[in-house]
Every structure is written in C-alpha cells, then in structure tokens.
Amino acid sequence: MMMKSRTVPLQSLHPLKWDLGLPDNFEKLLIPKYPNYFQFVKALNGVTCLRLVQWQEEFAVSALQRSNESKEMGNKYEQFKKGQTTLAFPMRFPRGYGAQKKVRAWMEEFQKLPYISPYEDSRQIDPNSELMEKRVVGVLHELLSLTIHKKTKRNYLRSLREQLILPHKEGYQQGKLVNPHPLARLRDKFYHVMRTGLVYRNKGANMIPEDILLNDVEDETGPHESEGECETGDDCYVETSEIEEV
Template sequence: MNHLRNNKNFCIHFHNFYQQQCRTIVKVRLKWVKNRSLDHIIDKETDLKAASLLKDAIKRSSTGFLTEKTVADWQKLLGLTIPVLRFLRRYPTLFHEFPHPRWNSLPCFRLTETAQFLDSQEQEIYLNHENDTIERVSKVLMMLKTRTLPLLSFQPLKWDLGLPDSFEKTLIPKYPEFFQLVKASNGVSCLRLVNWCDEFAVSALQKSNEKKGCDNEYVEFKRGQKALVFPMRFPRGYGAQKKVRAWMEEFHKLPYISPYVDCKNIDPNSDLMEKRIVGVLHEFLSLTIHKKTKRNYLRSLREELNLSHKFTRIFTRYPGIFYLSLKCKTTTVTLKEGYQSGKLVDPHPLARHRDKFYHVMQTGLLYRAKGNLRSEDVSMLDNVAKDEAGDGDSEEEVETSDEFCEDEVSETDEVSE
C-alpha cells in the first residue's frame, strides 16, 4: 500500500510541475547496433519454443500423436524457417517417428520417454511456482485500462509469461479471488482481474532499487524528490558520446511513473508520457521468463497498455535499455539488463528447465534407441544443466549502416503468428 501511495504522490507532484512548464528533450538520432550474443539467444530459443509447443500439441491430441498432415501448415505458427516435418525429424530425442497404423506412408510422431520425463518435470515446476505465475498474470492485467484481456490475446504470450498449457482450464478456476472468466459484448472469452492487489503494484525497477536498502536515491524517490533511473547498457561507443549522455541525463530527470498508475491526465505528446511508455515496456519485459517477446505481441496490447501508435520506435530510441532483433524473420525486443555475457542474469526455474530441454534437443545425449531414460541419465542431465548455467561467453556487438535508424524501422515486418 505504501508503495502505491508514495508513487501516486510522486506522480501528482511532478505532473503539476510539468503541466506548468513546457520542456522538450532533444533526442539524439542513433544507429541500430547488432548484438550477436542476443541474436544467438533468440535464434536458439525459436527452436526451443517450437519444440515445446509441438510437445504440448502431442499431449493434447486424443491419439497421443501427430501426423505429418496435421502439422503441415504450422510452420509460420511455430515461427520456423524450415518445414515442420523436417524439424520434427531433427530432434529424435524428443519426437519418435513411426508409420500411421492405417496408412503406412503417413509419418506420425509421438513423445519419447525422455520428452515425457522432461514434461513431468516442467509440470512440477508449474505447480511449485503457481503463486509466481498468478502474480505475473495479475500484474499484466493490472497494467491494462480495462483490467481485462481476451484469452486469445494470452495464447501467443503463454510461452513468454511462463503459463502452463490450457492455463485457463487448469489454473484460473483455482483462483476466483484473483480472476474471472467473462464474455465480452462480441462473445469473445476474456480473463478479468477481480481484485486489485497493492502488493503486486510495484514495478521491477522499484523493486531493484528497494533491494539497495537505504540507498539515498531510493529514499529521495519515495519522498518525491528524485526520479528512478533505468539501468543502461549502451552499445559500444554510445555511452561515451557527450550528446547521448546529455540526452539520457535529461531523460532520467523526468519523474518515473509506475505502469500501475493511471496516466490519463498526462499529455500524450509529452516527454513525460514517453518516459511512462518506456516504463511500461520495461515492466512488461521484466515479467517475461526470458526478458523478451515479439514486437507483434506488444502491438496487439497497444491500446490496453495506453501506448502511442508508433511506440515501437522506443526500442531503437533507447538502445541502452532495449534491443530490437530481426532474427528468424520476425522482430523480437529484449530487455538488455536481463542478460549478462549471453545468459539470463536471474533465470526463473522454468528458464533453467528449458535450458535442459534444449540440451536434449541439441546433443541427443540421453537418447537410447527407444528413448529410454535411465537413472544415470537423470544425474547427467542435471549436471549438464548446471555446467551450462556456469558458462559465460563474451558479448560481441557490431555496428551496422544507417539503414536501420529508428525513424526507418518498419512497422509491418512481422511474420504472422
């Protein structure tokens, strides 16, 4: 409650100030810089996500398997750059191919015992961290104008937010004090927030500053005397430029507005609103398991999140906070502070498990003729996951030409999901 009250008082104080004084920050035109380390992560997790979605689809199937004919048109849906059949055959540690019981020429795929074992571990993580999942979903709804979102809008975000498959049937009904399934006027099924939780209305940026304890900057922020500063990790060479430093110093002097505070009285064309948008995008990406999501997914929430029509320019305008990638024929935005040396700074248990899942995909280490998983394999799998978590690789950033400046970023270059 104190967090929310302090933040509201802070916003009111500075909002009145900026209503009286017109202030325009001179924004610097920056080139896009390619980050090979983050591009590699996005490339890797595209296959990881596709394999996970196929695993869930096989589990949902009444027959316990999928046919080539069923998955033939799923390539774009899964975000793949190769045919689905080829993808399934690439990972025999997870997907066992066999002929259809009636049509021998029709390839079919079911889960190997290894994949089933990994799935059972995944379900256990969902169960053990259910409270964390409920908080994430609540916070997403709390940032929306109507506190309501169609279930269809949640579907593409399930992987990013770490939601179990069919969460609307298995998870939501267990928490009626938080959520309610309702029908919109057009008949669409929606998820609605029932009760506002003051404890959840604290952003990741506020929490990270609060962890510093009695840090003078955070104390001054709570008193409404100072704005919180976003962590910045500029591409090589940018941070030392005087014009960039001056711009960011002015930007940081603007008050920080929590994404959980009503912003309807803020001038939509003001610098204050731009900083509020940066805060909303920062918070949303902080809620994701891998600190990233596709730009299209955010665009579908634009109106509910009170974002401007061209909000995606924010990603290239603030390269110290966000990274925009064009890997895998789509556009992905990443929160830079979430990664260090090519790895998540504070990985969620589900992210650690997905690393284990990816290892099985890549190496086939645990694959035994029929996909059997022996006791010694379980130990080996855990050790591999620990070893991988400890590895670090240096980040390599390469500057490109002017053709990817923020004013020239396409707003329609997404692959349809």
C-alpha cells in the same frame, strides 16, 4: 493490473504464454484456482477476456522499484517514495554510442523525468510529452521483467497497445513513410528511374510520371495523414537488446 480496464483478451495472452511461463491450457488449469483474483467475462465484441477481480496493492510494485528498494541506496529510495527524486533505468550502450555527448546529455535529462509506475493510471498524461515516453519505457521494462527470458516479440504486444496505453504513432502508414525525409524522396525517385530503366536525356522532365515529380507545396506543408492502421518500422517497441524482441 497494467491494463486500463483491468481486463485482457485471452486471445492476446495465448501468444505470450510461452514467454510468461504459462501452461498451454492455462485458462482451464490455472485461472479457476484463483477465483478471488480472476474471472472470465465477455467483451462487447464477443471475445472472452480475463478480468481482475480484486486489486492487490502488494503486486503493484514494478521490478525497477523492487530492485532499487533492495539495493543499499541510503535514503534515496525513501526520497523517491516521498516524491523528492526519481528512478533511473539501468542502461548500457554499444561501444562508442554512449560516448556521444548529445546522446549522454539527452539521456541524462530523460532519466531526470519523474518515474511513472506502469500500475498507475496514466490517462491524464499528455500522449505527446516526454513524460509519456518515459512511462512507455517503464511499461515495456515491466512487461519484459515478467517474461522468462526478459524478451518477447513485438508482434505479441500489438493487440495490447490500447489497454496498455502505448502510442500508435509510427513511422510508416500503408507502406509509406508518414513524414519522409527529403533525402528519402530523392532516393524514391532514383529507385523509380533505375527500376523502369528510362533514359530522359533531351526530353527532360516531360517523360517523368507526374506523381513522382518534386512537389514543393507538399514539402512546405508536410505529408497528409490518411486513415488506417499505422505501421512504423513497427520497431518503436523494445526488446532490450533490440526491439525486434521487445
């Protein structure tokens, strides 16, 4: 129900079956019992997928919405349903981290952004906006709430990014930083010198390979993106306790 096409490849579900509490052969034992909910279809590339047959509105309520609805919140949740307020994610910071004023100020503004249910169509939201960031947090929060131990490996979600409309922008591309910090450039040059063992002394920069010299033009214009899959410290994606396990 969170997928934009209401369809998910079976091969993407298999790595998640342990975390979701599904039996090994769920596609043979479980799915056929609910023909009114699911059906098997073939994608254009020949991959077998599971498709939602009928939308069930009662299931399109996120864990965050349910937890707020069940709490004694006076009329706050009613205000949220009327669009008059928003929902905040429960958060706990490591000791000392949450005490930083800038962090708290940013989080307070982030929490005030409208809550976008992971079951709502979000294709019209600006992918570069803070609203989309909050929507992504909501999707990951909901996915984790569906798992047995409230965590999973981020690698298991890679094949679902497009269907879940999760961002592909990441920090690394083809093993290199997409937008390197000036200090990172200097560290790379220092590493090259230490690795090769060159001593430049009187000959100066003439011995330094041209490809590692400072490039003022590139520094001013920024690095150029190249085609291919981005890998960020793929660590953009959460676990909750640490995104190593989303």
